[in-house]
Amino acid sequence: MNASTAVLEVHDLARTYGEGTGSVAALAGVSAAFARGTFTAVMGPSGSGKSTFLTCAAGLEPPTSGRVVLDGADITDWDEERRTRLRRERIGFVFQGFHLMPYLTAAQNVGLPLRLAGRRPDRVRVSALLERVGLGERAGHLPAAMSGGQRQRVAIARALVADPAVILADEPTGALDSATAASVLELLRGCVDELGQTVVMVTHDPVAAAYADTVLFLVDGRVAGRMDRPTATAVAGQLARLDEWVA
Amino acid sequence: MGMVWLAVRSLRHRYAAFTATFVAVLLGTALMGSFATLVETAAGPVPAQDAESLTVMGAVVGGWGAVIVLFSVASTVGLTVGQRDVEIGLLRTIGATPRQARRLVRAETLVVCLVAAVLGALLAAAGGRALLAALVAGDVVSDVEFGGGAVSLPLTVVGILQVCLVAAAIAGRRATRGPASVTAADDLAGARPIRRWRVALALVLIAYGLGMGVVTVTVSGNSDDPYDAMATSGSSSLLVGVGLALLGPLLLPVGARLARPFLGGGDGAGYLAGYTASRRAHLLGGVLGPVVVLTSGAVGTLMLVGADGRTLVGEPPEGTETINLLNNVVVGMISLFAAIMVINSFAAVVAHRRAELRQLWLVGGTRAQIERSVVAEAALVAAVGVVLGLVGSLATIIPFGLARGEGVLPDGQLWLPPLLVAGVAALTMLTARTLVRRATRSAAILIP
Numbered sequence: 290m291n292a293s294t295a296v297l298e299v300h301d302l303a304r305t306y307g308e309g310t311g312s313v314a315a316l317a318g319v320s321a322a323f324a325r326g327t328f329t330a331v332m333g334p335s336g337s338g339k340s341t342f343l344t345c346a347a348g349l350e351p352p353t354s355g356r357v358v359l360d361g362a363d364i365t366d367w368d369e370e371r372r373t374r375l376r377r378e379r380i381g382f383v384f385q386g387f388h389l390m391p392y393l394t395a396a397q398n399v400g401l402p403l404r405l406a407g408r409r410p411d412r413v414r415v416s417a418l419l420e421r422v423g424l425g426e427r428a429g430h431l432p433a434a435m436s437g438g439q440r441q442r443v444a445i446a447r448a449l450v451a452d453p454a455v456i457l458a459d460e461p462t463g464a465l466d467s468a469t470a471a472s473v474l475e476l477l478r479g480c481v482d483e484l485g486q487t488v489v490m491v492t493h494d495p496v497a498a499a500y501a502d503t504v505l506f507l508v509d510g511r512v513a514g515r516m517d518r519p520t521a522t523a524v525a526g527q528l529a530r531l532d533e534w535v536a
Numbered sequence: 537m538g539m540v541w542l543a544v545r546s547l548r549h550r551y552a553a554f555t556a557t558f559v560a561v562l563l564g565t566a567l568m569g570s571f572a573t574l575v576e577t578a579a580g581p582v583p584a585q586d587a588e589s590l591t592v593m594g595a596v597v598g599g600w601g602a603v604i605v606l607f608s609v610a611s612t613v614g615l616t617v618g619q620r621d622v623e624i625g626l627l628r629t630i631g632a633t634p635r636q637a638r639r640l641v642r643a644e645t646l647v648v649c650l651v652a653a654v655l656g657a658l659l660a661a662a663g664g665r666a667l668l669a670a671l672v673a674g675d676v677v678s679d680v681e682f683g684g685g686a687v688s689l690p691l692t693v694v695g696i697l698q699v700c701l702v703a704a705a706i707a708g709r710r711a712t713r714g715p716a717s718v719t720a721a722d723d724l725a726g727a728r729p730i731r732r733w734r735v736a737l738a739l740v741l742i743a744y745g746l747g748m749g750v751v752t753v754t755v756s757g758n759s760d761d762p763y764d765a766m767a768t769s770g771s772s773s774l775l776v777g778v779g780l781a782l783l784g785p786l787l788l789p790v791g792a793r794l795a796r797p798f799l800g801g802g803d804g805a806g807y808l809a810g811y812t813a814s815r816r817a818h819l820l821g822g823v824l825g826p827v828v829v830l831t832s833g834a835v836g837t838l839m840l841v842g843a844d845g846r847t848l849v850g851e852p853p854e855g856t857e858t859i860n861l862l863n864n865v866v867v868g869m870i871s872l873f874a875a876i877m878v879i880n881s882f883a884a885v886v887a888h889r890r891a892e893l894r895q896l897w898l899v900g901g902t903r904a905q906i907e908r909s910v911v912a913e914a915a916l917v918a919a920v921g922v923v924l925g926l927v928g929s930l931a932t933i934i935p936f937g938l939a940r941g942e943g944v945l946p947d948g949q950l951w952l953p954p955l956l957v958a959g960v961a962a963l964t965m966l967t968a969r970t971l972v973r974r975a976t977r978s979a980a981i982l983i984p
Binding site: 347350369377404407 | 538541542545546548549550622623626627628629630631632633634635636715716717718
């Protein structure tokens with residue numbers, strides 16, 4: 290992968306929780322680069338550091354050591370205020386639990402990151418995005434009136450609204466049935482293929498990972514391999530043998 | 537002003553969560569406003585002596601009221617905000633700066649407080665008139681004309697809103713500590729260490745209360761004015777009570793350990809309650825605090841008023857009625873607000889623990905057992921709270937008794953403390969029972 294086209298790079302990323310003998314190294318030196326317009330799945334068993342990786346890459350938590358470079362800017366040493374501004378301009382988030390504001394309509398939820406940035410959301414853009422995720426008619430509905438799949442589509446539209454450099458997705462299909470999950474993954478795939486977006490998705494589902502261009506495997510906080518053009522079967526096989534790789 | 541936009545929508549969605557804040561501000565404004573009109577009346581064409589009584593009343597109730605409203609609004613807003621850690625974490629994740637998150641909390645609080653304060657001021661306009669009429673009827677002041685409202689009520693509203701802003705600032709700071717995250721704050725971490733400033737403040741308050749006790753016995757008790765002793769010892773029970781309440785998370789486990797031999801029997805409900813109280817004292821400390829302050833303040837002040845009535849010799853000096861009225865009003869205010877805080881903090885504790893109660897149910901606890909264990913917790917909190925409260929009340933009772941020649945044990949009204957203790961315990965346990973029943977009887981306990 291050519292580093293010059295990388296939109297997100299992490300260098301030797303480490304994150305330790307706690308101190309002394311009780312400390313846990315969630316990340317123990319991860320380096321990776323994610324090129325613009327690619328879809329990467331980050332996989333690994335529980336406790337492999339997947340979520341910590343995402344948290345550090347998003348600038349939510351500073352790493353213990355290592356660097357995070359987003360869109361050419363080294364954000365590692367930025368303060369909370371500056372990282373927050375960067376997040377709302379350059380990073381879109383999709384979570385397992387959807388995390389929509391229960392008291393805002395679909396359209397208001399989609400426009401929220403712009404409001405936080407002090408801008409008035411453009412109605413046309415918001416409804417175009419809702420149209421794109423297949424919810425054109427539901428703009429005025431509250432999350433409570435929508436299914437899980439619909440809520441996740443709203444969350445994806447929200448992630449796209451600021452036209453971010455990268456979309457970070459944390460188990461986006463973890464709370465969905467397989468048919469709904471497939472349509473959400475199609476949607477993410479479409480964001481990459483048609484909008485040229487960059488998606489980094491943490492998942493433990495080989496079927497979900499098969500939608501990505503590349504799979505990055507993490508074990509015990511380290512990169513334990515990668516696979517291009519993955520299939521569900523190949524990924525599942527690889528996951529089953531991950532412990533051999535590290536040993 | 538994106539945050540105000542958000543705050544208004546958030547409030548519409550969850551107005552029930554702000555009920556406690558609303559009630560606290562409404563009642564606080566109504567009470568303080570009523571007494572504030574007295575000060576304004578005093579500024580009118582009123583005999584000098586009456587003007588002084590009216591001004592003192594307004595100032596004392598206003599001062600105490602501000603402190604009490606600050607405490608209760610800070611506590612209620614803090615709890616409402618604390619329960620939304622996931623939501624505020626999400627806002628911060630998708631791009632709200634800590635300052636914006638604090639602005640959201642501030643805007644929500646201000647809207648609620650503004651509505652409540654304005655309504656409270658309207659109540660106070662009627663309440664002030666009624667209060668003055670009662671004072672005139674009780675011969676506390678001569679037949680003076682009511683002349684308040686136009687200035688004092690708007691000022692009260694502005695003052696209350698200032699207090700609300702301080703409370704919101706405290707809650708907002710707490711909500712934006714640490715990195716943004718959409719996972720609920722980890723409860724497995726167990727007891728959080730108690731902050732050092734909290735211990736320091738508690739010790740200062742207790743030391744000050746005890747010091748005033750010594751002053752009462754050695755200096756002011758020998759003064760010619762019988763009310764000098766009251767001035768130095770009257771607030772000691774409250775100060776020591778607040779001090780002990782601040783130490784609640786440290787003292788509750790000690791109480792739980794002492795009570796453990798009595799909790800063993802039954803079907804495990806007491807067993808669970810004992811460990812909850814000792815290992816998750818930071819949760820229940822929010823309930824313990826108001827119980828301590830309520831007991832300490834009410835017992836201490838009411839016993840003080842009783843002892844004063846018994847030991848004053850000869851013609852009561854000028855202002856006796858005013859002083860007694862003030863003591864009773866302040867006790868009433870503290871009791872009212874402490875009761876609101878007990879109910880509100882227990883509601884927060886139960887809401888916070890739905891998942892935990894569900895786990896108890898999953899491993900085979902019956903609903904009745906779960907309910908009993910929460911009520912047993914409440915009983916434990918009430919027991920520790922009233923013991924600490926009674927200890928705190930001694931800071932007023934003993935020095936004043938000594939100064940007035942009654943000795944360490946008051947000569948009368950010994951029925952009062954048990955009565956108040958029973959009332960406080962009943963309030964705590966009934967609140968717990970009602971709330972936990974609502975939680976377990978709703979379908980929500982069966983669904984995560």
